[in-house]
Amino acid sequence: MQIPQPVWLLLGLSPxxxxxxxxxxxxxxxNPIEYIIRFSGDWALWLLLISLSISPIARLPxxxxxxxxxxxxxxxxxxxxxxxxxxxxxxxKYFDWFDIGRDLRxxxxxxxxxxxxxxxxxxxxxxxxGWIKRLGRHWGTLHTxxxxxxxxxxxxxxxxxxxxxRLPALHALLLALLLGWRWRRNIFSPLPG
Amino acid sequence: xxxxxxxxxxxMDVTPEIFFQQRRQFIQxxxxxxxxxxxxxxxxxxxLAEPGEPLTNVQKGVVTLDEPVTPFKDASSYTNFYExxxxxxxxxxxxxxxxxxxxxxxxxxxxxxxxRWSLAxxxxxxxxxxxxxxxxxxxxWSMVIPWIGFPLKGLLERFEPTAKxxxxxxxxxxxxxxxxxxxxxMLDWPYRExxxxxxxxxxLTILAVGMYGRVLxxxxxxxxxxxxxxxYGFKSIKSxxxxxxxxNQPPTSWNQQAPTEYxxxxxVNPAVDHPRWDQSKERRIGEFLRRPxxxxxxxxxxxxxxxxxxxxxxxx
Ligand code: HEM
Numbered sequence: 001m002q003i004p005q006p007v008w009l010l011l012g013l014s015p016x017x018x019x020x021x022x023x024x025x026x027x028x029x030x031n032p033i034e035y036i037i038r039f040s041g042d043w044a045l046w047l048l049l050i051s052l053s054i055s056p057i058a059r060l061p062x063x064x065x066x067x068x069x070x071x072x073x074x075x076x077x078x079x080x081x082x083x084x085x086x087x088x089x090x091x092x093k094y095f096d097w098f099d100i101g102r103d104l105r106x107x108x109x110x111x112x113x114x115x116x117x118x119x120x121x122x123x124x125x126x127x128x129x130g131w132i133k134r135l136g137r138h139w140g141t142l143h144t145x146x147x148x149x150x151x152x153x154x155x156x157x158x159x160x161x162x163x164x165x166r167l168p169a170l171h172a173l174l175l176a177l178l179l180g181w182r183w184r185r186n187i188f189s190p191l192p193g
Numbered sequence: 194x195x196x197x198x199x200x201x202x203x204x205m206d207v208t209p210e211i212f213f214q215q216r217r218q219f220i221q222x223x224x225x226x227x228x229x230x231x232x233x234x235x236x237x238x239x240x241l242a243e244p245g246e247p248l249t250n251v252q253k254g255v256v257t258l259d260e261p262v263t264p265f266k267d268a269s270s271y272t273n274f275y276e277x278x279x280x281x282x283x284x285x286x287x288x289x290x291x292x293x294x295x296x297x298x299x300x301x302x303x304x305x306x307x308x309r310w311s312l313a314x315x316x317x318x319x320x321x322x323x324x325x326x327x328x329x330x331x332x333x334w335s336m337v338i339p340w341i342g343f344p345l346k347g348l349l350e351r352f353e354p355t356a357k358x359x360x361x362x363x364x365x366x367x368x369x370x371x372x373x374x375x376x377x378x379m380l381d382w383p384y385r386e387x388x389x390x391x392x393x394x395x396x397l398t399i400l401a402v403g404m405y406g407r408v409l410x411x412x413x414x415x416x417x418x419x420x421x422x423x424x425y426g427f428k429s430i431k432s433x434x435x436x437x438x439x440x441n442q443p444p445t446s447w448n449q450q451a452p453t454e455y456x457x458x459x460x461v462n463p464a465v466d467h468p469r470w471d472q473s474k475e476r477r478i479g480e481f482l483r484r485p486x487x488x489x490x491x492x493x494x495x496x497x498x499x500x501x502x503x504x505x506x507x508x509x
Contacts, residue, residue: 030271030478094482108468163379163450164279
């Protein structure tokens with residue numbers, strides 16, 4: 001089941017393609033900016049959870065190969081998080097730095113979302129082979145930042161929610177399972193999955 | 194004198210076209226009502242027309258606005274109506290779960306003439322007017338909507354509030370077996386809202402039965418909803434089945450859910466911040482750049498006097 005890399009690349013870009021296609025056909029609803037922000041936020045979170053699922057899946061019999069998709073999933077998470085951030089900065093706030101600064105200070109979900117992004121940033125930057133070599137054993141330590149990042153992303157989701165907690169709770173449950181799996185494994189092996 | 198309620202008007206003078214629209218129902222129900230119709234010779238009390246049907250006999254231009262009206266498509270597809278789902282587009286999708294016919298409204302509490310009314314009987318004496326209002330949601334988006342309705346004042350006075358009445362409480366229909374949102378514990382159902390009596394009697398406060406020249410779509414609060422244009426949208430309670438005049442401030446749903454975020458008054462106020470939304474600006478649906486939010490949603494000259502001497506940052 002060796003699927004070539006470009007296929008995964010196209011698959012990762014397909015949500016963006018769908019978004020653009022909906023935009024062209026007027027399918028973004030009455031508040032397109034909100035739609036784009038939520039769409040990109042959803043995909044950033046889903047790809048983060050997918051990245052975290054890859055190590056557990058790779059332990060299943062015959063699934064070792066999926067491990068090579070972990071970096072791509074992580075990078076696509078960062079790609080949609082960047083799209084999410086840019087939609088906020090450009091479409092929602094249109095570079096109104098004063099308002100953006102005030103949001104960062106006064107809107108907890110923005111503060112937390114931004115912190116999440118800051119945690120993801122060094123992970124994306126150091127994902128290349130060169131950086132893996134350069135950082136050596138510190139690379140793994142650095143990349144444990146993905147756990148607090150995922151927890152903060154879920155907090156961000158909860159904080160932006162008004163009253164219907166079902167979807168953020170479902171995502172929190174998935175993350176709890178993924179972290180729980182690692183916690184059990186770490187009893188035997190200290191290396192981050 | 195568009196704001197004055199005229200007790201001299203009789204049902205015959207003012208019965209809006211809305212009652213004549215469903216001929217079949219008309220015939221069915223007049224057979225039932227039989228004697229009543231023969232006796233009165235007035236417009237028989239039949240139910241409201243179907244959602245989306247045109248309304249005629251509407252006095253146009255009672256309140257106008259020099260701002261472009263939001264397209265009907267947006268106003269009817271992008272709604273908050275948690276009874277029908279917490280997403281913006283779910284209420285339109287599940288709108289037909291809300292049964293608006295038959296519909297009754299209970300009027301009770303501090304009134305001399307309490308009772309349970311069929312919608313048609315409730316609406317009969319009130320001539321319909323079109324009023325174009327801004328609608329500002331607490332989520333920092335806004336629309337301009339041509340409502341069709343009548344001042345709440347006229348209706349309340351009909352039932353003679355007692356000297357003790359100081360507040361008006363409203364309740365939305367509670368039907369968890371049909372309304373998908375009410376099967377979830379998102380809010381403490383049924384949805385409740387309330388106004389101080391002077392706010393309820395203010396000439397800008399209306400009960401709406403239509404918008405854009407037509408009967409209200411279900412997701413917009415059919416068959417009867419409140420519209421209070423200087424308050425955040427959640428105050429304008431939808432699909433009303435109960436109106437209670439009370440001595441004490443009634444509990445209200447979003448205020449109960451998060452008292453630090455949503456006040457009882459919920460007047461549109463760019464100076465009072467919210468932990469999720471920057472209230473100093475708003476996105477008018479259809480526009481790109483956010484525009485500044487106006488105090489009392491632009492109705493300051495009409496309503497600011499209601500709150501004289503009150504600290505609006507405390508009574509938000
Ligand atoms: C970079 C800083 C960030 C900012 C300024 C930001 C801002 C926002 C905004 C404005 C919303 C929409 C709120 C609404 O519509 O009411 C949102 C929703 C969301 N964001 Fe972020 N966010 C950031 C980072 C992130 C990151 C890193 C993730 C995930 C990895 C994320 C995931 C989400 C999710 C899942 C939603 C909810 C989407 C939905 O309701 O369907 N955000 N964010």
